[in-house]
Amino acid sequence: MNSHNTWSNDRYQKVVEAVAALYVKALKDLPPDVRTALSHAVRRETAAVGRTVLGTIERNIDVADKEDLLICQDTGIPVYFVEVGEYSGVNPVHLEQAIREGTEQATATHPLRSSVVSPVTRKNNQTNSGYRVPVIHWEFVSGRDDVQIVMVPKGSGSENMTYFRMLLPADGVQGIKRFVVESVVGSGGNPCPPVIVGVGIGGSADLCMVLAKKAISRPCGSSNADPEVAGLEGELLQAINASGLGPMGLGGVNTALAVHVEHAATHISQNPVAVNIQCWAARRARLVIASDGSMVVGF
Amino acid sequence: MAEHHVNTPLTEEVVMAFRAGDVVTITGHIFGLRDATLIRMFDQGVEVPADLTGAVCLHTAPGVKVDGDQFIKVSIGTTTSTRMNRFTGGLLRKGVKAITGKGGLLEDSTRLLQEHHAVYLGLVGGTAASETMQIEAIEEVWWRDLMPECLWKFRVRDFGPLIVGIDAYGRNLYLETKAQAMEAMKQLHL
């Protein structure tokens, strides 16, 4: 490894193409972990309406595979999580530009519905990009020499069901549990259940919300490495599914496929909690760019 | 859970046979609209260029390919209906007999649907691939400046399954299920 393997212009151009393909792949090919979670849900479901809903979801995934169609019409707000290895040699300014161009290229050439507008004028410039969008979250990782980009086309039915509260330290973990469960059940059918519940705890208000979003981008059903946090994930999942809200909020035992919690240290007088919900169409795709420039697409 | 296969336009008799929880499929025509379309219709009072008597309205904003004057479907599915809750009365007064989307509508819409002998049919959110296949053609597109939030007319075959989420007798499955779920949560004493 050395720190002088600067990327060529040609490599950024290849990244543009790869990001365009990544966006389309995310919209069409549901990750295997989500497929598995959904087929478990089908087997578990006891409610008649719930079974109809889940059966329709499974058929839809098949149709999308066979006909090469988007799973859902909502192309989302494009969100990228980028991990930059210490020895990758990437210039983040150029990478950001390539991610934006790739997003716009996919939108124009597939073509994809542009779901992005100005918050003030509501004008849609038909590119799925705009001021400060795509949303890009950066992480810098020591010791690695690759770059990884996880693309999440975040649908709005679920994104609109986002919650945040500054709880008190005295509310404890109990307060966090109550807030999460009430948020999910109170969302009813709007976020297209069965959902993945992303929970951020700790940090500052802004970090807490990013953690909730990071949580929904984890493989469905993966556990937090910290056993206590993993325990909380399990408890929350059980409580949410005991509600009976069910698929599409029409009743059944599958309200959530998974609960993922991401945490950070926080202030002595704070207890922040954020909830970001991901629909059953929990779309994401990953591009790994190795130090030699080779690229692999997966989940 | 009865099943109904019906053709458009819908008559009062047809929708009065639907009960909450039944499953419906539709053949004929449906109109696509959403936030910006409804704002133009009802907040700006622009005359609706189509006859909505007995119509089925779908909350949607399709992805399409534009080829000259032709619109080719790319992905057509549905969106959250509760955002458009305040437009229910306006649509029903224009003769609409079924509103379809995902997530349901609220109490006031439930009453309006009952008064107008109309229903809300719930699609399974996120299943646009299937719905795109069930749409045979995009027949008309009005208000193209609102793209993709235009007023669309689709020809459909066996569109569904649609679950009767709110029937014409005042039953709202979404609100009933949510209330029960909230109650069940209280029992957990979290």
Ligand code: SF4
């Ligand atoms: S919430 Fe998700 S599955 Fe539902 S319509 Fe939106 S993007 Fe599609």
